[in-house]
Amino acid sequence: MSSRTHRVVRRFRSLPIRSRLALLVAAAVAFAVAAVSVTCWFIVQGKLYDEIDNDLKSSVGPLRPGEFQALTGECRQTPSDSVGMGSRPKTYGQLVRVDGKLCLFPSSTTQVRVTDDDKAVAKDPDPNQGRIRDGTDDHGNKLRVLTTAVTIKYDDDLPPGVAADYSLVIALPLKGTQSTLNELALILLLVSGVGVLGAGAAGLAVARAGLRPVDKLTDAVEHVARTEDLNIRIPVADDSEDEIARLSHSFNAMTSALASSRDLQQQLIADAGHELRTPLTSLRTNIELLTRSEETGRPIPEADRKALLASVKAQMTELAALIGDLQELSRPDTGQHSGRTQIVAWQDTVESALRRARLRGPELTITADVEPWFVRAEPSALERAVVNILDNAVKFSPEGGLIEVRLTEGVLTVRDHGPGIPADELPYVFDRFWRSPGARALPGSGLGLSIVARTVQQAGGEVSLSPAEGGGTVATVRLPGAAVPPPEDPPTS
Numbered sequence: 490m491s492s493r494t495h496r497v498v499r500r501f502r503s504l505p506i507r508s509r510l511a512l513l514v515a516a517a518v519a520f521a522v523a524a525v526s527v528t529c530w531f532i533v534q535g536k537l538y539d540e541i542d543n544d545l546k547s548s549v550g551p552l553r554p555g556e557f558q559a560l561t562g563e564c565r566q567t568p569s570d571s572v573g574m575g576s577r578p579k580t581y582g583q584l585v586r587v588d589g590k591l592c593l594f595p596s597s598t599t600q601v602r603v604t605d606d607d608k609a610v611a612k613d614p615d616p617n618q619g620r621i622r623d624g625t626d627d628h629g630n631k632l633r634v635l636t637t638a639v640t641i642k643y644d645d646d647l648p649p650g651v652a653a654d655y656s657l658v659i660a661l662p663l664k665g666t667q668s669t670l671n672e673l674a675l676i677l678l679l680v681s682g683v684g685v686l687g688a689g690a691a692g693l694a695v696a697r698a699g700l701r702p703v704d705k706l707t708d709a710v711e712h713v714a715r716t717e718d719l720n721i722r723i724p725v726a727d728d729s730e731d732e733i734a735r736l737s738h739s740f741n742a743m744t745s746a747l748a749s750s751r752d753l754q755q756q757l758i759a760d761a762g763h764e765l766r767t768p769l770t771s772l773r774t775n776i777e778l779l780t781r782s783e784e785t786g787r788p789i790p791e792a793d794r795k796a797l798l799a800s801v802k803a804q805m806t807e808l809a810a811l812i813g814d815l816q817e818l819s820r821p822d823t824g825q826h827s828g829r830t831q832i833v834a835w836q837d838t839v840e841s842a843l844r845r846a847r848l849r850g851p852e853l854t855i856t857a858d859v860e861p862w863f864v865r866a867e868p869s870a871l872e873r874a875v876v877n878i879l880d881n882a883v884k885f886s887p888e889g890g891l892i893e894v895r896l897t898e899g900v901l902t903v904r905d906h907g908p909g910i911p912a913d914e915l916p917y918v919f920d921r922f923w924r925s926p927g928a929r930a931l932p933g934s935g936l937g938l939s940i941v942a943r944t945v946q947q948a949g950g951e952v953s954l955s956p957a958e959g960g961g962t963v964a965t966v967r968l969p970g971a972a973v974p975p976p977e978d979p980p981t982s
Contacts, residue, residue, distance in 0.1 A: 506696070506700065507693060507696040507697060507700060508693075510692055510693075510695070510696035510699075510700075511689050511690075511692040511693040511696055512689070512692075513692070514688055514689065514691070514692025514695070514696075515685055515686075515688045515689035515692055517688075518684060518685055518688030518689075518692075519681070519684075519685045519688070522680075522681040522684045522685065523681060526677040526678070526680070526681050529673075529677060530670070530673060530674055530677060533669075533670065533673055534670055537666045537669065537670070538633070538666070541633045541661050541663070541666065542621055542633070542635070544661060545580075545621065545633065545635040545659050545660075545661060546619070546635065548580050548659055549619070549635065549637055549657065549659055550640075551640040551641060551642035551649040552639065552640070552641050552642065553641070553642055554641055554642075554643060557639070557641050557652060560584055560592045560594070561584065561592055561655070563592075564590065564591075564592040565592065565593050565595070566590070566591050566592070566593060566600070567593070580659060580660070580661060581594075581597050581598070581599060581600075581601055581626070581632070581659070581660040581661070581662075582594035582596075582597055582657070582658065582659050582660075583597060583600060583601060583657075583658050584639060584655050584656070584657060584658070585603050585607045585608065585610075585611050585636075585655065585656045585657075585658055586611060586654055586655055587608060587611045587612050587654045587655075588608075589603055589608055591603065592655075599626040599627055599628060599630070600626060600627050601624055601625075601626055601632060601634055601658050601660045602624055602625055602626065602627065603658070604622070604624070606620055606622065606636060607636045607656055607658055608656075610636050610637065610638060610656035611654055611655050611656035612654070614638030614639065614651050614652070614653065614655070614656060615638055616637070616638045616640055616649075616651050618637070618638075619635055619636065619637035619638075620635070620636045620637070621633070621634065621635050621636075622634050622636070623663070624660065626660070630662060630663075630664065631662070631663040631664070631667065632660040632661065632662055632663060633660060633661045633662075633663055633666075634658060634659070634660045635658070635659045635660070636656055636657070636658050637656065637657050637659075638651050638652075638656060638657065639651065639652040639655045639656065639657045640652070699733075702723075702733040702734075702736075702737060703733065703736075705723055705737075706723060706733075706736065706737060706740055709721050709723055709740065710740075713744065719744045719745075719747050719748035719751065720744075720748060721744065722741050722744070723737040723740055723741055725737045725738055725741070769808075771800065771804050772801060772804045772805070772808075775797045775800055775801050775804075776801065778797060779794075779797060829867045830865055830866055830867050830948075831865065831866075831867075831868065832863055832864075832865055832974055832975060833863065833864055833865070833866050833868050833871055834861070834862075834863055834974070835862045835863065835864050835871070835896065835899075835901070835968065835970065836859045836860065836861050836862060836896060838868065838871050838872045838875055839857070839859050839875055839894065839896055839901065840857075840859060841872060842872055842875040842876045842879055843855060843857055843879065843894060845876055845879075846876070846879035846880065846882075846883055846892075849880065849883050850883035850886065850892075852888050852889060853883060853886055853888075853889070853890055853891070853892055854889075854890070854891045854892070855879075855891075855892045855894065856891070856892070856893050856894065857894040857895070857896075858894070858895045858896070858897070859894070859895075859896040860896055860897050860898070860972070861972055861973070862896060862898070862899050862968075862970050862971075862972060863970050863971055863972070863973065863974045863975070864899070864948060864950075864968045864969065864970035865948065865949075865970070866944070866947070866948040866968070867944075867947070867948075870944045870947070871944060871948065873940065873944070874940060874941040874944040874945060874966075875901070875966075877937035877938065877940055877941050878903050878941055878964045878966070879892070879894070879903060880937065881905075881937060881938070881964070882903050882904075882905040882907070882962075882964070885905060885907030885908060885962070886905045886906060886907050887906065887907065890905065890906045890907065891905075891906055892904070892905050892906075898972070899967060899968050899969065899970050900965065900966070900967050901965070901966040901967075901968075902963055902964070902965050902966075903963070903964040904957050904961060904962070904963045904964075905957075905961045905962055906957075906959075906960055906961040907960075907961050907962065908960075908961075909956050909957065909960055909961055909962050910954060910956065910962050912956070915954060915955070918938050918954050919938050919939055919941070919942040919952075920939065938954075941966075945966055945968065948968055948969075949968070949969050950966060950967050950968035950969065951966070951967045952964070952965065952966045952967075953965050
């Protein structure tokens, strides 16, 4: 591609999309109109030439012996000054001998220029074959010429004979036909020009109408970029399913998701600030007491000092757990993380979580009935979710209580015998930072069950809490999987 073509392409691409659409429509219409016009012109030309050829063929007839002898005897080679030839005033006729000598008809006002084909017909006449061609007269005017053998009618009861060494040349002028074709070409050119201009205007109007939704979308995007207002929506007809409508629906869904994400982020920051304020305030108070004791030289009683240090340690532990939970919840919620998921033996994860739970509640009785089940999940996140469920069971179980754990066919149930959860609080147990009024005095951040719900959802499962028969709560987790591990993928070379 030449540099000039490159410049044209770059200039075309730099045009607004409306202008490009209008130019493309105009170019397409121009091509179609040009093709139709040229085809029409050639068809009309063929029809007109066919009519002339038919007129030439119908004007050819046998000569009487007297007519033939008069033409060949006189053999006039100069045109007559008279105009017309009786019934055929526009037809030019002449005889051509083998040597090229002409014998003009009396009515001929011009002579047709002879070619070698005319002489060939005179040399080898064939009454059943004629040759039609374009020719000129002695003034250079264009003619349609028919050359055929000369036939002589001696007797009406006998077929005509062929005159040797002569050919008959009949011609019609093409001036009228060419004038008609020129007028037709001019008309087609004007119609084509009007059609192209109309197509360009129509293309521009269609582009404006078709791109009006895109303008609205562009205005909306610019508004969001300028004001960060994610509540803007583009109106879309409910029954519209074209590409623009799909784009508008996608934009509305995107802004809704962004607005929801921003609201959740702000809510998370606000809740985290609220939850962090309490342990930080307590830490600050305890540390100020210890610092003031050192500065004033008035020691704190040993028992109180140990209680303060234990409180500081507990609050630091609570802060570390809260920060870890916040880090877990800050990860993008995009379903399964393909880079970290793998086939996990869920029964081993449950056994590991049970060991940790028994250490945290040594006074409790924890029974387990665990069957093999293999799932696709992130190992550390899945173990953390199971640990959080067991921690809640340990936290709310009475001293010496029983916790029953069962894993069967991909369903994990953890049943405790604690106070249970009121029915009106069940819809909120998986919300971030939500804590039951009766549990706010207990340690925790209110994020544990949120992490459980998120992890289970990413693994394609379901989690629920429900009151247990006879008191307590049952936590149920369902994960898709199989009782046997799937075959490993063959190594790639």
